[in-house]
Amino acid sequence: MSGLRNSSSEFFFFQLIVDGNFRSCDLRRLDKSDQKSAVIRRFNLFRKQLKVPQNTAEFKIVINDDTRNIDVALISNEKIKDVLWKDQSTLIILAFGFRTENFTYHLLHLPDDMGKEDLDGRLHNVVSLSIGSKCEGKVLQPGQETTTFLSEKEVASRLVFSIDDLKPLFFKKPTVFIELTEVITADLIYNMISPESTLVVRNEVEKKKLVKNLRCVHERQQKSS
Known part of the structure; x- marks a missing residue:
């Protein structure tokens, strides 16, 4: 159970980094497959938000x-x-x-x-x-x-x-x-x-x-x- 609690805490902390929303960041109610999908989605969103915009050709x-x-x-x-x-x-x-x-x-x-x-x-x-x-x-x-x-x-x-x-x-x-x-x-x-x-x-x-x-x-x- 301690392993599950640690894993849940990591999910909690990760989601907090992404959007700062305490209520939406607790993934403990999801099964393992849903947890994995949720983390991947959130990580991709987080990476996109951090990406520095590049110069474009749109003069x-x-x-x-x-x-x-x-x-x-x-x-x-x-x-x-x-x-x-x-x-x-x-x-x-x-x-x-x-x-x-x-x-x-x-x-x-x-x-x-x-x-x-x-x-x-x-x-x-x-x-x-x-x-x-x-x-x-x-x-x-x-x-x-x-x-x-x-x-x-x-x-x-x-x-x-x-x-x-x-x-x-x-x-x-x-x-x-x-x-x-x-x-x-x-x-x-x-x-x-x-x-x-x-x-x-x-x-x-x-x-x-x-x-x-x-x-x-x-x-x-x-x-x-």
């Missing part, structure tokens, strides 16, 4: 041709840069793959799994990155003005950035214009931009593609974690 993605309310833009097309530059009074542009006037020039070092191999088997995981900034209608000049502006965003200006170095640009839930390209991929967006950000694309086709690709990245990372 807010909107379609909008109006570029006047953009905080940050990721682009690879200089014509798009010209439109954004004209429409915005305060803006940060991350331009991949080209240099342009009044932008600082950098390199972005990608993780190996985001790089691509050429025909000779060499891994290419460095891409060119130009950064341009406007603040209250003023185009900031490359050099100290841009460095100071970035530091106010908690980004230390450097020749070679990592993805993590640029993450502070997206801490304050910005609205981000996305031009999805071979360089500006769902992997890059998922790993660099906060999911609380709003992503802006130009049409339904781009939105569907981005949603699909972000979910694929999310599922792949969940499987590997």
